Amino acid sequence: MISTALNTENKGNLVVIGNGMVGHHFIERAIEQGLHQQFDIHVFAEEDRPAYDRVYLSSYFEHKDASKLNLVDLTAYELSKVNLHLNQCIVDIDSASQRITTEAGDIIEYSELVLATGSYPFVPPIPGREHPHCHVYRTIADLDEILAIADLPTVKKGVVVGGGLLGLEAAKALVTLGLDTYVVEFAPQLMGVQLDAAGGEILKRKIEALGVKVLTGKNTKEILSNTAPNSDDTSSDAQHLTMQFTDGTSLTTDMIVFSAGIRPQDGLIKNNPECGIEMGGRGGILINEECRTNADHVYAVGECAVWDNKVFGLVAPGYNMASICAAQIAGDSKQIFTGADMSTKLKLMGVDVGSIGDAHGTSEGSLSYLYQNPAEGIYKKLVTTPDNKRLLGAVLVGDTEDYNNLLQLYLNDIDLPAHPESLILPNVEKPVMGIDNLPDTATICSCYNVTKGAICSAVENGAYSVSDVKTMTSAGSGCGGCAPMVKDTVSYQLTAMGFEVNNDLCEHFAYSRQDLYSLIRVHGIKTFDELLTEHGSGHGCEICKPTVASILASCWNDYVLKTELAPLQDSNDYYLGNIQKDGTYSVVPRVPGGEITADKLIVLGQVAKQFNLYTKITGGMRVDLFGARMEQLPDIWTQLVQAGFETGHAYGKSLRTVKSCIGNNWCRYGVDDSIGLALRLEDRYKGVRSPHKIKMGVSGCMRECAEAQSKDFGMIATENGWNLFVCGNGGITPRHGELFATDLDTETMVKYIDRIIMFYIKTADKLQRTSKWRESLDGGLDYLKAVIIEDSLGIADELEAQMQLLVDNYVCEWAATINDTEKLKRFRHFVNSEKGDDNVVFVTDREQIRPATDAEKATINLVELA
16 A cells, blocks of 8 residues: 555655664755755654764763764754654665555655665674674664673673774773773784774784784684573683684684674665666665766665765765755755765774875875884874875874874865975974965865865854854764864954954863863762763763863862763773883872881882882882783782872872972971971872872972972971972973962961962863963962962862862772772773783893883794794
8 A cells, every 4th residue: 555644745755764873964954955844754764763873882881871872853853844763664665656665564655765774784704603692883772782791790701803993992892891802803904994004003002002902814714602692600711602713723702793894784775676776886875976876866875875886984974975965855956975085083992093095105106204103102104295295195093183284284285394204203393284274165074074164154153152163064063073173263263353262172062171160160060971961062072071070070089980980081090000101000109208117118019029010219209110910900909008008199180299308307407397298298189180280399498309399389498487389390391489478387388288279270271280370370470379378369268178178088099999899890801811911021121120122022922932
């Protein structure tokens, strides 16, 4: 039976098959074009939920709330009379009669048909892939299945098959679930499409440094089942599956996630050859530059479509196709699809990766410039034309700061500098493509194909903030990689119009860091999600998440690994230790004021000896222990905590150390108890998170042995009391501390320090040292004295109370973690094996270990093979 019930106003039916990201974007553009007034729009979705954001799919493992990924505003659909039919598959298309048939047997006529069926995950035809512990990584339903299996007590290890973008995202998800994670890749390197061999090797090293084992050049022959897949036997350590490789080796695991690429979802056409719609030679639905198929009134967009023998697997080209398709149906024949730039910048498991154009340097006669810093895990490559005039491609691993600059040079055919290598070399002044040098046609947001001119036009028409521009143009609302350039473009145009430029933190918050601090403080906000819901938009990014994490800690001093706070932390805070270049961690217990008993010194030596750690006494007067593997951290912390040590917060933006001289107890020149004051200060301010690290120094006399005047806070004893110096620092740009007050008694000085730290937390920018903060204060040191000493703003009592709250809420994060079995799961990457990480190799030097160089590792491997 032919159903005409869908058409209620004698309009034609515009039917869309698919409600993924691209299908939904088509609906948004169709409404903008007024097609909802011309047609009855009907959308058929195979899934049981409306479109959601697959770009941020991995975040589901952190919050497990599908609503946070929703893209569809059902109210907007209803207002525009868009009919969304969920959980309804289309089984047949008759392009000659312009009809489709649903799985239920309903036949619907269409005036225009848009195929937005997307893609499906490719699973290699490996015997055994049907095992219940084998999964794909594509939909929320897939993720729910992975979560259910990972929650079984016998499941401790997971393997991802596929080392591309999606595979590494899946690996991140397994790490988040606390599984011992492996990546198995058929190709000889990771991300073979985007990176060259050297870049892939650096990426592999950095990911392995995070505890993930990477096996490249592995072809899986068969998957064998070892145990009953749903066994309730938790006593067995035997793993559920064994992967047999063609080279004769094998790997046991409890779970396998296939993420080995995608294929166009073209089954509707392939299984119905009589439908009259042509397919590409290797699958997919053929389209022309108007996104039309060979069949009249039938279009295809997104990953199901093939243009010029290419399938575009990124969301940006799909959005572009959707916009063009809507325009074509509306009668605008000027908009056509001419291909897409597949350059990409992303963060994979915390590792920055960027790929532009001809990353492999395959263009005839091209020249390649390389910069490599293995110690820092940084690799950069430029590919230029033979005459060095134009950029053809680039690879960036470990540092993508130059990405936007290089992308604009590539996209806009702009002449390179005389020495192109200067674009990627460190400590070299780089010629930066400022917004003012870009043409109006330069694409700023590739996800939504938004140009500089479009953003400037939006600003001219009243979009005076990044948030306004985002609403008007969608720029920055896709992957978020263009956010800095969107912000710069808005600032550029506002400046050109004579406006004062705002300082929004990022595209997700139309507030500065100081504004967010005030919102969190005044409204008592305790979580990132609460702040985002009430005062932000989107999902957040690597800019706002750690910034908000720092503000929340500075306001409430909650345990940073609480479930709702842990995903916000950077790698060091997440593992409560500083990750080193070889992937091991440093352990730095607090030694207040540098004072330590013989018994505690012995404990440090015993721990270092037991775990074979490198030891060094630092300039901060404490003992650092280097070379700890991730799975060793809880055991090391346990022994240290039992001996009376606490975390030294060397990993956090917080108080590091209070350095002191020996003081008047021992020194014949000392005039006050510098050690006593140092102990008091370190005990009071330990764990206080701030915009940047804080260091203090206390000298017992004017001889200044503690170098207090080079610290954020420096105290020097005199016959009349303490002299307080503020806002000094060492580092790359040393700054001498400024004399803030003289002849202070101890209680007054502590009160002043309380106030200064909280005022710094309240007013500083993100990652701003106290020295730069002081330089940025209007009125300079005199203004700071007025606020702190004279209480010119009337906030002194408030600042002191806020500091006391932080002091009262202090907990040792090491102690809290070792007493929480759930939190310990993140440190169990190698819990099922007595063997350590093969990538962590030490050699002995000066009677202690150090990381082996690449050459030394190669020599060691040769000896082992012999």
